[in-house]
Structures are given as C-alpha cells and as structure tokens.
Amino acid sequence: MRAPAPVRLAVAAVLAQLTFLALSAPASAERLVISLSTDRVQIASNFTGDDIAVFGSIDLPAYLTEGIAYDVAVTVQGPRQSFTTRRKERVLGLWVNVDSREFVEAPAYLAVLSNRPLADIADGDVQRRERLGIANVRLLQRIGPDYADTVADDVFRQAFVRIRSGEGLYIESDADVSFLTGTVFRATVPLPPNVPTGRFDVDVKVFAAGQLVARDRAALTISKVGFEHFVAVYARDHALLYGLAVALMALGTGWLASVIFRRD
Amino acid sequence: MRFGRTRAFGCVARPNPVQIYLPIAELPVNVFLILGMGIAVGFISGMFGVGGGFLMTPLLIFVGIPPAVSVVTVTAHMAASSASGAIAYWRKGAIDFGLAGVLLLGGMVGTGLGVWVFTILRRFGQLDLAIGISYVLLLGIIGSLMIGESVQAILRSRRKTAQPPRLAGKPRWFAGLPFRMHFRRSNLDVSVLPVLAIGGGIGFLGAVMGISGGFMLVPALIYLLRVPTGVVLGTSLVLTLATMAAAVLMHALSSLSLDVVLALILMVGGVMGAQFGARAGQAMRGEQLRLLLGLLVLAVGLRFLIDLALPPGEMFTVLQTERVR
Numbered sequence: 001m002r003a004p005a006p007v008r009l010a011v012a013a014v015l016a017q018l019t020f021l022a023l024s025a026p027a028s029a030e031r032l033v034i035s036l037s038t039d040r041v042q043i044a045s046n047f048t049g050d051d052i053a054v055f056g057s058i059d060l061p062a063y064l065t066e067g068i069a070y071d072v073a074v075t076v077q078g079p080r081q082s083f084t085t086r087r088k089e090r091v092l093g094l095w096v097n098v099d100s101r102e103f104v105e106a107p108a109y110l111a112v113l114s115n116r117p118l119a120d121i122a123d124g125d126v127q128r129r130e131r132l133g134i135a136n137v138r139l140l141q142r143i144g145p146d147y148a149d150t151v152a153d154d155v156f157r158q159a160f161v162r163i164r165s166g167e168g169l170y171i172e173s174d175a176d177v178s179f180l181t182g183t184v185f186r187a188t189v190p191l192p193p194n195v196p197t198g199r200f201d202v203d204v205k206v207f208a209a210g211q212l213v214a215r216d217r218a219a220l221t222i223s224k225v226g227f228e229h230f231v232a233v234y235a236r237d238h239a240l241l242y243g244l245a246v247a248l249m250a251l252g253t254g255w256l257a258s259v260i261f262r263r264d
Numbered sequence: 265m266r267f268g269r270t271r272a273f274g275c276v277a278r279p280n281p282v283q284i285y286l287p288i289a290e291l292p293v294n295v296f297l298i299l300g301m302g303i304a305v306g307f308i309s310g311m312f313g314v315g316g317g318f319l320m321t322p323l324l325i326f327v328g329i330p331p332a333v334s335v336v337t338v339t340a341h342m343a344a345s346s347a348s349g350a351i352a353y354w355r356k357g358a359i360d361f362g363l364a365g366v367l368l369l370g371g372m373v374g375t376g377l378g379v380w381v382f383t384i385l386r387r388f389g390q391l392d393l394a395i396g397i398s399y400v401l402l403l404g405i406i407g408s409l410m411i412g413e414s415v416q417a418i419l420r421s422r423r424k425t426a427q428p429p430r431l432a433g434k435p436r437w438f439a440g441l442p443f444r445m446h447f448r449r450s451n452l453d454v455s456v457l458p459v460l461a462i463g464g465g466i467g468f469l470g471a472v473m474g475i476s477g478g479f480m481l482v483p484a485l486i487y488l489l490r491v492p493t494g495v496v497l498g499t500s501l502v503l504t505l506a507t508m509a510a511a512v513l514m515h516a517l518s519s520l521s522l523d524v525v526l527a528l529i530l531m532v533g534g535v536m537g538a539q540f541g542a543r544a545g546q547a548m549r550g551e552q553l554r555l556l557l558g559l560l561v562l563a564v565g566l567r568f569l570i571d572l573a574l575p576p577g578e579m580f581t582v583l584q585t586e587r588v589r
Contacts (some may be wrong), residue, residue, distance in 0.1 A: 254347025
C-alpha cells in the first residue's frame with residue numbers, strides 16, 4: 001500500500017536535507033545525522049496516541065567503502081518523574097502494601113528501538129557502557145538520604161519496568177528500526193494514548209562490528225494544546241476558581257435536569 | 265525502495281469520535297462507555313434515592329481512571345445528581361433546612377478532615393487498603409442490616425399481622441444531651457450533638473471513600489434521629505449537595521485530580537439516568553427497594569473483600585509520587 005502524496009513529499013524533503021547535511025560534514029569517520037518527523041506533538045481532545053518517525057543517515061568518509069553492516073539503537077527518554085513502587089504482602093489474611101522503593105527522576109517514558117536484538121549488536125560490556133537497553137538505563141533509587149542506581153535484577157526495578165511496559169510506557173523492540181539503504185534508516189517511536197507530556201530526548205547510536213561509531217541527538221516536546229492545555233494550566237494555577245467552576249457546573253447540570261424532566 | 269504504509273503513517277492521529285482526552289487524568293476514554301456508566305449508576309441512584317458513589321468510584325477505577333482522579337471527580341458527579349433531586353423536593357417543600365444546616369456544619373468539618381486523611385493515606389501508599397477495608401466494613405454491615413430489615417418487613421406484610429413499629433416519639437439514648445434545638449419542618453426536638461456527629465461522620469467517609477453517604481445518612485436520620493420519612497430524602501439530598509460541592513472545592517485546592525471533562529460526562533449521564541430510575545423506583549414497594557439496595561450494597565462490599573483476601577496477580581504497584589501543591 002502506498003503512502004499518501006504529502007507523506008511521500010515530506011519523506012523526500014527529509015532525505016534531501018539529510019543528504020545535504022551529510023555531504024557538508026567533515027569526512028573523518030562515520031557521521032550520523034538524524035531528523036524527526038516532528039519536534040512537537042500536540043495533545044488535543046481527539047488524541048489517542050501517535051507515532052514519531054526518526055530518520056537517520058550515516059555519512060561515510062572517503063576511505064570507507066560501502067558494504068559495512070551498521071546497527072542502530074534509538075533510545076527515547078520522556079520527562080523525568082518520581083515513582084513509588086510498592087510491594088504487597090499478606091498481613092492478617094489481607095494483601096497490604098508493606099514495602100516500597102522510590103525511583104527518583106526516572107524517565108516517565110522510555111523506548112529502546114533497534115534493527116536487531118541488542119545482544120547481537122554489541123556485547124554486554126559495550127551495552128552497559130553505552131547504556132543500551134532498558135536493563136542498562138540508569139534508574140536512581142532513593143534509600144534514605146542516599147541515591148543509588150539499581151542493578152538490573154533488583155525485584156523492585158524489575159516490577160517497575162514490567163508495570164510501565166504493561167502500560168505501554170516502557171518499550172524495548174528490535175523490530176521498529178529499518179534500513180532504507182545501507183546507510184539510511186528509519187525508526188518508528190510509538191507514543192501510547194497515556195503518554196506523559198514534556199520534553200523527550202532522542203539519542204541515536206550507530207554500531208559497527210560491536211563498537212559505537214557515531215551518535216546524534218534530538219529532542220521533541222509533547223504538550224497539551226487548546227482546551228486541554230487551558231484546563232490543565234487553570235486547574236494548577238487557579239485551583240479555587242477551577243473548583244468553583246466545576247461545582248457551579250454540577251449545580252447547573254442538576255438544575256437543568258430538574259427543569260427538563262419536570263413533570264408538574 | 266518503498267515508503268509503504270507503515271505504523272509511522274498509517275495510524276497517526278486517526279481521529280476517533282468516540283474517544284475523548286481527559287486533560288487531568290491524562291488519558292483518552294470512550295465517551296459512550298463513561299456516559300453509559302453515568303446513566304446506569306444514575307438510574308440506580310434515582311431508583312433508591314442514594315448518590316451511587318459506592319458504585320461509580322469502583323467502576324471508574326475498573327476502566328483505568330487513576331484512583332485519585334476517580335474519587336475526586338465522582339464528588340462533582342454526585343453534587344450534580346443531588347442538585348437535581350434536591351430541587352425537585354424543594355418545590356414540594358419537603359426539606360428541613362434547619363436540620364440540613366446543622367448536619368452540614370458537622371459535614372464541613374468531617375469533609376475537611378477526610379480530604380486531609382485522603383492526602384496522607386495516598387502519600388503513605390495505604391489509600392487502596394483504607395478504601396478497601398472501609399468499603400468491606402461499611403457496605404458489609406449496612407448491606408446486611410438493610411437486607412435483614414427489609415426481609416422482616418416483607419414477611420410482616422405477607423402475614424399481615426402487627427403494624428411496623430412507630431418510630432417517632434420513642435425515647436432515644438441521647439435524649440439527655442445538652443444544646444437542644446427545635447427543627448420546625450421535621451417537628452423534632454433534639455440535641456445538636458448527635459446531629460453534628462452524623463453530619464461529620466458522613467462528610468468524613470464521603471471525602472475518603474468518594475461516596476456521598478446517602479445510603480448511610482437516610483437510615484441514620486430515620487432510625488437514630490426519628491426524622492419523618494417524608495422530609496428525610498430531600499434533607500439528605502441538600503446535605504449531599506452541600507458536602508459534595510465543598511469536597512469538590514477542597515479536593516481542587518489540595519490535589520491536581522479533579523477532571524472537569526470526566527465530571528461533565530458523568531454528570532450528564534447521571535442526571536438523565538436518575539430521572540428514569542426515580543420513575544422505576546416509584547413503581548416498586550419500599551421494602552422490595554430496600555432489599556434490592558441491600559443486596560447491591562452487600563455485593564459491592566464482598567467484591568472488595570475478595571480483592572483484599574485473594575492473592576493479587578501483580579504483587580507490585582507503581583504510582584507517580586504525589587503531585588501535592
């Protein structure tokens with residue numbers, strides 16, 4: 001099935017821009033240039049999730065011949081928020097929250113997308129060094145006054161990642177990056193309906209033979225617009241008036257119903 | 265090379281007229297699902313003369329609305345449905361405003377306390393437990409009492425023997441308390457202390473559990489204070505209206521959880537359903553209605569008990585750390 005004409009035009013424009021940028025770059029080693037299909041996602045009343053395309057072009061220096069197999073890993077991190085993870089245990093026959101850990105300034109959204117499994121792209125050491133994959137992303141935990149990164153097999157960390165993944169907010173996929181030519185690729189970043197608002201950082205790393213050879217970064221903003229934006233800001237900045245407005249709305253609705261359905 | 269239709273372009277922002285994005289809950293919901301829930305709960309609340317919060321709050325949590333948003337937003341929904349009922353009773357003059365005022369005084373204190381406890385419980389991660397246990401206890405006890413009372417009434421009417429005991433004028437255990445006051449419309453002479461206590465208790469539970477407490481207030485007014493049945497429903501609705509409106513304000517001030525869009529959908533569905541429910545209710549006998557309501561209340565209580573007692577599928581929960589003002 002063909003994409004609609006405006007989309008094909010947009011893709012062509014992005015590719016032309018990438019080619020221009022790639023040609024004007026100094027030729028020392030591989031260079032990566034990326035471009036996002038949009039740097040601004042707007043949430044209006046009809047928002048039900050979205051997809052962002054990340055285009056990338058790997059520029060080869062003169063001494064490198066084509067034919068090197070490149071791998072790509074795209075890491076997208078959403079705004080930082082703190083989360084409390086609680087564990088239930090049986091107390092007096094009831095299942096009760098007993099133990100908790102707070103993940104401080106954790107990405108509210110995290111996607112790691114690659115063209116093939118991360119284990120095939122680089123070995124464990126490189127993965128750890130380059131913070132590749134959800135297991136290697138830093139998740140700070142507050143323990144009393146101290147902050148510490150959690151190891152990948154920490155039960156609270158695993159539960160946190162499992163639950164966020166279940167909500168579609170943590171994603172690790174080796175099927176969402178595809179090479180269009182040997183050096184041009186596209187990644188599709190899925191944004192679920194419940195995506196948080198704020199700044200999203202896109203970090204793209206290119207590997208060859210298990211080593212990092214090039215890297216580029218970009219950012220996009222997800223924000224509510226129009227009525228949704230107005231409500232969120234008003235509820236935060238004018239809490240009393242917002243509450244009064246909702247209370248009056250309730251009275252009005254009730255009054256209207258009693259008038260409409262009046263039977264005497 | 266082919267730029268075929270992929271996920272990147274195929275699914276982008278396909279407008280869906282059924283889904284609407286909730287600005288505070290920060291997720292889209294199906295308008296008709298929420299409207300339908302509003303109508304269904306409104307029907308039940310109109311039929312039995314209760315707020316229906318004890319049904320609405322769990323339903324919203326069940327369809328994925330964050331618990332805090334559910335509890336807070338349901339207060340606005342109940343303000344609307346009680347307003348429509350209260351206006352109808354006001355036209356008939358079936359409201360004791362003096363009694364409602366004293367109940368409200370206690371209710372304000374109770375609601376403020378409840379909103380404060382709600383915020384603290386949420387911070388310590390025990391809100392689910394507190395809501396669960398209070399639902400189990402309250403709904404279990406009230407449901408059983410209602411079932412017992414209505415079954416007796418039905419049996420009595422079958423045998424056509426003794427008349428139900430006349431309640432008004434019986435001596436009460438709090439008869440000796442000071443600060444007596446005369447409530448003209450109810451023709452009642454009673455100390456304000458138990459009235460304040462009842463108002464406070466209902467307000468507190470309403471704010472913590474996201475219920476209007478109508479299903480507790482009505483029996484309390486009838487059996488404890490001996491308020492004439494004709495005045496009870498209207499007076500209870502006025503109190504519900506005032507405490508819920510106050511809870512809306514206090515929640516709006518204390519947390520970012522009140523969602524105006526969700527509230528509006530619920531209100532519209534709720535007031536519509538309530539009108540039809542009220543007609544259905546008038547076609548039934550009082551004790552049959554009370555038996556049905558008792559069974560419903562007990563069933564919801566049991567559901568919460570099962571949730572607390574059975575091992576959960578997921579031992580962990582993740583909540584964004586409190587967005588307190």
